[in-house]
Amino acid sequence: MNRNPVYLALDLPRLDAAEALARKVSGHIGGIKLGLEFFCAHGHHGVHELHKVGLPIFLDLKLHDIPNTVAGAMQAIHVLQPSIVTIHAAGGRAMMEDAKAAAGENCKVVAVTVLTSLDGDDLAAIGVSADPHDQALRLAELAHAAGLDGIVCSGHEVGAVHKQWKDGYFVVPGLRPGSGKASGDQKRTVTPREARDAGASVLVIGRPISRAEDPLAAARAIEATL
Numbered sequence: 130m131n132r133n134p135v136y137l138a139l140d141l142p143r144l145d146a147a148e149a150l151a152r153k154v155s156g157h158i159g160g161i162k163l164g165l166e167f168f169c170a171h172g173h174h175g176v177h178e179l180h181k182v183g184l185p186i187f188l189d190l191k192l193h194d195i196p197n198t199v200a201g202a203m204q205a206i207h208v209l210q211p212s213i214v215t216i217h218a219a220g221g222r223a224m225m226e227d228a229k230a231a232a233g234e235n236c237k238v239v240a241v242t243v244l245t246s247l248d249g250d251d252l253a254a255i256g257v258s259a260d261p262h263d264q265a266l267r268l269a270e271l272a273h274a275a276g277l278d279g280i281v282c283s284g285h286e287v288g289a290v291h292k293q294w295k296d297g298y299f300v301v302p303g304l305r306p307g308s309g310k311a312s313g314d315q316k317r318t319v320t321p322r323e324a325r326d327a328g329a330s331v332l333v334i335g336r337p338i339s340r341a342e343d344p345l346a347a348a349r350a351i352e353a354t355l
């Protein structure tokens with residue numbers, strides 16, 4: 130049976146609450162995603178604690194700096210044994226190549242293309258004339274050429290990227306389980322099922338579970354749609 134593709138984004142300020150939530154839904158998710166909020170607050174200690182839940186750990190650190198600095202950061206997190214780490218494709222090809230070379234053996238390195246919180250107007254405001262779809266495809270091509278395992282993109286682009294990069298590993302956040310669900314700061318959303326059908330390898334889901342009245346029921350309901 131295929132592993133559950135859902136990684137729960139634990140964007141919570143308290144370590145005990147994050148661990149309790151992960152344990153509660155652990156039977157209905159495939160992994161745990163720890164991002165900037167968690168890592169800045171709890172660092173290596175927090176990651177070691179969450180490993181105790183017994184699920185793969187995805188470190189969504191979105192590294193973006195000069196190649197030497199990013200390679201050093203990758204080496205510094207080997208000890209945490211992450212299954213996936215994110216870097217930014219906009220850091221350029223040399224940065225991506227050096228990050229991949231510095232990653233541990235069992236760690237997938239994936240590049241963020243266009244954040245799911247951005248739309249075409251946001252890209253124009255930072256001087257990018259391409260729309261999110263074309264920009265995501267362009268950065269996916271660069272990440273592929275740099276030897277990365279895959280990319281992060283929205284569910285709107287994953288189908289097109291999958292056609293060009295058949296064996297890529299595709300992480301899709303910005304997921305909202307049904308129409309009428311609050312999208313918050315996310316601008317390019319699809320349902321978990323739509324993302325899966327379009328070729329997503331990993332479905333990143335945070336608030337639809339963590340802020341649900343009943344997180345266990347929410348995780349179960351999402352699992353049932355997949």
Ligand SMILES: O=c1ccn([C@@H]2O[C@H](COP(=O)(O)O)[C@@H](O)[C@H]2O)c(=O)[nH]1
Pocket residue numbers: 138139140164189241243244245246281282302303304315333334335336337
């Ligand atoms: O383009 C991106 C890249 C990463 N994320 C991260 O995914 C989760 C989404 O959380 P929700 O609560 O389900 O919106 C969050 O940790 C982001 O940092 C993303 O949303 N978009």
